[in-house]
Amino acid sequence: MAKRGGKRGPGPLSQSTARPGPRPLSYGCALQRQIDMSCRAARRLCGVGLVSAWLIAPPAHSRGFDWFFAHTRKPQSPCSGQHIVASFYSLGRRTANGEVIDVSGLTAAHRTLPFGSRVTLMNPENGKSVTVIINDRGPFARGVTIDLTRGAARALDMHQTKWLCML
Numbered sequence: 001m002a003k004r005g006g007k008r009g010p011g012p013l014s015q016s017t018a019r020p021g022p023r024p025l026s027y028g029c030a031l032q033r034q035i036d037m038s039c040r041a042a043r044r045l046c047g048v049g050l051v052s053a054w055l056i057a058p059p060a061h062s063r064g065f066d067w068f069f070a071h072t073r074k075p076q077s078p079c080s081g082q083h084i085v086a087s088f089y090s091l092g093r094r095t096a097n098g099e100v101i102d103v104s105g106l107t108a109a110h111r112t113l114p115f116g117s118r119v120t121l122m123n124p125e126n127g128k129s130v131t132v133i134i135n136d137r138g139p140f141a142r143g144v145t146i147d148l149t150r151g152a153a154r155a156l157d158m159h160q161t162k163w164l165c166m167l
Contacts, residue, residue, distance in 0.1 A: 055131035068161050077124040079165035086121065087161045088153035095136035100148065109136035109147035119146070120167040123156040129167070130155040 074083050089109075092101050097115045101107070108119065113134045118144070122129040132152045139147040156164065 002126070044150040052080050061122050072163065075124045075163050075165075077165075079122075079124060079167075081165055081167040083124075083163055084166045085143055085161060086146045086148055086153075086158070086164045087139055087141070087144050088148040088150055088158060090150040096138075097135050099135055101136070102151070103149050104128060104151040105149055106132050106152045106155065107135045108152060109138040110134045111137060112137075121146070121148075121152075121156065122165040122167060123158060124163070126157055128156050 007024075022078075068085075090103050092103055095101055095107075095109070110117075110119070113119065115135055117134040118131050119134060120129055120131045130152050132148060136147070146164075146166070148158070153159075156162075158164075
């Protein structure tokens with residue numbers, strides 16, 4: 001029977017083949033503590049400054065959909081279909097039907113329309129229109145009807161959440 005608790009030698013993982021780097025500067029313990037505390041205080045002040053700057057004037061892109069609905073009106077321009085709110089996304093991932101998103105493609109996400117449906121959207125501000133194919137589910141933000149890929153948004157000259165006409 002093997003004895004427990006014997007002295008073990010260095011294992012194969014403990015031997016490092018990396019070159020030793022430069023030695024860190026060695027200060028006295030008291031001085032090192034002061035440096036650490038002042039760095040922590042500086043980080044805290046920097047964080048407080050950034051947070052307070054954000055609270056005073058949040059950037060336009062982070063205002064959210066509540067801000068959008070409170071500060072925009074439904075367009076009065078004629079629309080042969082219905083006015084909807086559209087947003088767009090630019091991150092590649094898998095869609096609800098299993099495809100990989102091509103963010104430069106002309107596709108969109110809708111909560112209820114069947115996959116493969118073709119929807120024509122028009123920007124009432126400039127008259128540009130695009131036909132997109134529904135291949136994903138969403139958006140799940142209240143009040144937003146359709147989520148476009150970056151390519152479809154560019155085709156409509158859409159740089160932010162916007163009212164569109166769905167034909």
